[in-house]
Amino acid sequence: MFGLSNPQRFMAFTGPLTPVLWGLAAVLLGVGSWLSFSVPADYQQGDTVRIMFVHVPAAVWGLGAYAALGVSSFFALVFRHALADAAARAAALPGAAFTALALFTGSLWGQPMWGTWWVWDARLTSVLVLFLFYLGYMALRASIDDEQKAGRAAAVLGLVGLINLPIVKFSVDWWNTLHQPASFLSPGSSGLDPVYLPPFLTMLAAYGVLFAALWLTAIRTEIRRRRVMTLRARLAQEA
Amino acid sequence: MLDLDMTPYAAFVWPAWGVSALVLTALTARAVIASRKWKGELARLETDQAPSSEAADSKRPQVARSAIGPKK
Numbered sequence: 132m133f134g135l136s137n138p139q140r141f142m143a144f145t146g147p148l149t150p151v152l153w154g155l156a157a158v159l160l161g162v163g164s165w166l167s168f169s170v171p172a173d174y175q176q177g178d179t180v181r182i183m184f185v186h187v188p189a190a191v192w193g194l195g196a197y198a199a200l201g202v203s204s205f206f207a208l209v210f211r212h213a214l215a216d217a218a219a220r221a222a223a224l225p226g227a228a229f230t231a232l233a234l235f236t237g238s239l240w241g242q243p244m245w246g247t248w249w250v251w252d253a254r255l256t257s258v259l260v261l262f263l264f265y266l267g268y269m270a271l272r273a274s275i276d277d278e279q280k281a282g283r284a285a286a287v288l289g290l291v292g293l294i295n296l297p298i299v300k301f302s303v304d305w306w307n308t309l310h311q312p313a314s315f316l317s318p319g320s321s322g323l324d325p326v327y328l329p330p331f332l333t334m335l336a337a338y339g340v341l342f343a344a345l346w347l348t349a350i351r352t353e354i355r356r357r358r359v360m361t362l363r364a365r366l367a368q369e370a
Numbered sequence: 371m372l373d374l375d376m377t378p379y380a381a382f383v384w385p386a387w388g389v390s391a392l393v394l395t396a397l398t399a400r401a402v403i404a405s406r407k408w409k410g411e412l413a414r415l416e417t418d419q420a421p422s423s424e425a426a427d428s429k430r431p432q433v434a435r436s437a438i439g440p441k442k
Contacts, residue, residue, distance in 0.1 A: 179379045182382065345401050351405065352405045359408060362415045363415065
């Protein structure tokens, strides 16, 4: 595992793995979409239950991507590891996009079910804060010319943002919210009707594999970009 | 069997799925385009560098280049 912290070994290992992940993500998304429109409508929510199959995976992997960003930031900051810095940077854009999708699809689900597009309850607000952390991370990196300084400053922000993850997860338990509590893998809850489990789990896996493919591809691209910058600097010195 | 009739919630279900598909496609396209761009740029620079290091070698003094040859 630690051997992969060497960029050359990382490139050699992920080279054949990345196309497999892309293919698997495409298959899972196709199967998951088909299953999502094959299950019957919910007796209370009607067809809006199908929004769950894109809303929950986006929210889960929006959080997962931030965990990846935060852990990578920790290694980048403590061990000054270039690959960890590249991994943190690579997780930001897909994570922000997934979180934005969770907010957007949640709003579309909320209007017919709650009668409102948005409410400042703890879950919705903490997810919005998560999205703002992503934006802040990317803006901070872009605003500093020196890449090393930018990486360090952004890593500090990335670590601070980790505090928000348990707040997002437990907001529905700690506060009285309009958003429903966790209904999947939650002890004591009524749980999800078994008929919805196949599309739900398939879409959850599809988004996860897609995130892995996006992340690995972005890390590989970042390694190549840095190599290009080094070569350009060397050529400029020789000239 | 597929059920694509979302009445009366079509205005909520289809935008949620449509925008999700659009964003995921855009993320994928961006990742692939960026990957190809930097892969190509790196390959070009590495091929550019190979002759330049050869050229740098040819500037060495003759004695240095012949020093690695077999001893007569």
